[in-house]
């Protein structure tokens with residue numbers, strides 16, 4: 272973004288009246304500095320086993336867990352609306368979870384089957400998959416617990432295999448969300464070695480240890496036994512933003528194509544700093560708790576939920592995001608189309 276020659280703006284009041292351009296809808300549109308469009312939206316969906324299944328997530332009004340066949344129908348509608356990318360999160364049945372999350376590397380697991388089925392039915396839309404073990408582990412951590420600690424290098428070795436089975440199933444965008452050190456470079460080298468030089472990596476680069484992930488963990492059943500530090504030994508401290516720049520720099524140096532700041536609304540300052548510092552494709556995740564707050568307040572009649580949702584998504588664009596992951600992607604794309 273270029274900097275205006277402030278404070279060399281010529282006219283004082285009353286020659287300058289900043290309200291002039293605000294007087295009509297057309298002139299407001301004409302001078303709008305940013306605009307949200309369906310192509311900016313990434314839609315996260317929760318996938319379950321079964322057929323014809325649609326299971327509401329209690330803490331996320333309007334969000335359902337979908338079986339693969341239903342997901343195909345819904346993703347088709349999203350594609351029709353111009354949404355370019357969907358992010359798949361598997362709801363792994365409790366009996367398939369283990370302490371080491373080995374289900375994550377099975378090429379026949381739920382998320383790999385979902386990727387193959389959606390890709391076959393809808394080759395034109397992009398598919399993104401998380402790389403992290405939390406949907407698959409009994410404790411709900413993103414990595415391997417060894418002697419009560421999340422073991423970095425041992426975890427990375429598993430994440431690499433997870434990324435490979437997903438890409439081999441047809442996933443277009445690999446999205447490591449685990450916050451282990453060194454995982455981007457290791458995954459990039461493994462993808463190259465396996466002849467996937469064009470596989471995209473969107474790194475959850477600046478991901479904070481946040482209370483706003485609560486409803487997501489309800490949706491996945493992954494919040495149960497995180498222990499007294501929660502995920503604070505690998506996800507970032509909400510107090511920090513210089514550190515976010517180091518995280519992003521490391522991931523770009525290791526071969527990330529795109530980076531993400533997460534959560535969204537409480538971290539708009541971090542988003543702006545990242546975009547200004549690196550000028551690379553930068554995304555924000557409006558996470559489950561943010562979505563839930565807006566929806567709940569709208570349902571309670573405390574505010575106009577739809578307008579508040581649009582405004583908060585516009586805020587991400589203004590703060591420098593190239594795109595936003597939001598559970599409201601389909602609703603918003605419909606509203607944007609309707610004008």
Ligand code: PBG
Nearest residue numbers: 403405413448483484487558559
């Ligand atoms: C898993 C993951 C999480 C989210 C996306 N990937 C949760 C977590 O780190 O505990 C959160 C998304 C949301 O809250 O909407 N690593």
